[in-house]
Amino acid sequence: MDLDMTDARTRTRIGIGVVALQWLLLTFALGVMIIYTDQSLNGLIGLHLDSGYAFVGATIIGFLMGATVERTKALVPMVALCCLGGSAVYVALLFFPVWTGKLVQTVGLENFASTRALLYFGLSIVPVSLGAMTGRLVGSLVPGGDLLRRRRDDARDNWWLARSEAKDGKRETIETR
Amino acid sequence: MRINPVILAATMLVGIFGIVFGVRAFTTYDDASEAFTRVELQYIPDSFKWQDPEYDQAVASFRVVNGSSFRADVEGFSVSLRFDGEFAGTDYDIWPGLIVPGNESREFQMQFSVTTNSIQDQGGTADLSFTGQMLVRFEEFEQPLSFRFRGGMGKVPYDGS
Numbered sequence: 001m002d003l004d005m006t007d008a009r010t011r012t013r014i015g016i017g018v019v020a021l022q023w024l025l026l027t028f029a030l031g032v033m034i035i036y037t038d039q040s041l042n043g044l045i046g047l048h049l050d051s052g053y054a055f056v057g058a059t060i061i062g063f064l065m066g067a068t069v070e071r072t073k074a075l076v077p078m079v080a081l082c083c084l085g086g087s088a089v090y091v092a093l094l095f096f097p098v099w100t101g102k103l104v105q106t107v108g109l110e111n112f113a114s115t116r117a118l119l120y121f122g123l124s125i126v127p128v129s130l131g132a133m134t135g136r137l138v139g140s141l142v143p144g145g146d147l148l149r150r151r152r153d154d155a156r157d158n159w160w161l162a163r164s165e166a167k168d169g170k171r172e173t174i175e176t177r
Numbered sequence: 178m179r180i181n182p183v184i185l186a187a188t189m190l191v192g193i194f195g196i197v198f199g200v201r202a203f204t205t206y207d208d209a210s211e212a213f214t215r216v217e218l219q220y221i222p223d224s225f226k227w228q229d230p231e232y233d234q235a236v237a238s239f240r241v242v243n244g245s246s247f248r249a250d251v252e253g254f255s256v257s258l259r260f261d262g263e264f265a266g267t268d269y270d271i272w273p274g275l276i277v278p279g280n281e282s283r284e285f286q287m288q289f290s291v292t293t294n295s296i297q298d299q300g301g302t303a304d305l306s307f308t309g310q311m312l313v314r315f316e317e318f319e320q321p322l323s324f325r326f327r328g329g330m331g332k333v334p335y336d337g338s
Contacts, residue, residue, distance in 0.1 A: 012178075026195075029199075044205070064191065093206055140179065145181065
């Protein structure tokens with residue numbers, strides 16, 4: 001497939017795809033971190049994380065999200081959905097043995113899962129939001145620039161484009177930009 | 178959107194760690210659920226027998242069934258004998274430990290000594306029952322399985338054998 005990176009629509013599509021993939025990965029990672037922090041699973045799944053590490057981890061996850069998504073209007077629901085998704089991953093773990101037929105689904109399990117999910121949603125939204133805000137503010141300072149923007153600028157700087165645009169009387173506009 | 182290569186690489190790293198540890202958590206928890214729910218203790222019916230007419234000593238047999246695929250190590254086992262719900266005695270020997278391989282069962286005998294002298298003579302007429310607790314550890318999981326149990330034998334007079 002030949003991608004035309006000078007096309008704004010293509011860039012937007014790629015950007016949305018990358019952000020969606022990033023959201024999925026970070027949400028799952030947050031859920032896994034919740035699982036390894038949970039006291040009731042201590043000793044059952046091997047490794048156990050202290051809540052301090054989880055707080056730092058959740059802040060980093062938020063930072064990565066905030067550094068990518070520049071629009072606050074998009075970032076806020078993404079952060080909320082990430083925390084919700086993280087809690088959902090934890091609930092999925094609790095119900096996994098039910099789905100594999102090893103445990104019976106009881107009201108006690110449902111109540112436990114729902115209260116814990118609410119708790120972890122509330123607990124994770126604070127560090128993830130803090131990280132996201134920090135990422136939103138200082139994300140542009142991270143070295144490496146913007147992959148999509150750089151490609152667009154490279155394309156703009158190509159001499160044939162510049163010449164063709166100059167021919168069309170747009171050269172001045174490009175130079176003064 | 179700002180697609181920064183450093184942020185993207187960090188995301189991929191976090192994501193890969195998340196997936197690896199996530200899969201590990203799901204499979205381990207599933208295994209733990211299997212191990213913890215498929216171990217059971219059974220009293221072997223009619224195995225309780227008085228060994229003397231004074232109701233001083235008695236034996237009863239139990240069976241640990243390990244329906245899981247993991248090796249179960251019964252680290253602790255204590256059981257007390259009750260006459261009409263009142264404590265009468267127990268097995269005072271130190272539990273030697275018992276290993277039950279996966280999908281197998283093991284039987285063992287407990288030797289009860291009646292130490293509550295005030296009710297000892299009711300051994301043949303009282304409604305006999307037992308209560309106790311068991312501690313099972315699996316090599317694969319740090320957390321041990323501990324549970325209490327209870328059961329009844331009914332009235333068991335001394336049969337002279």
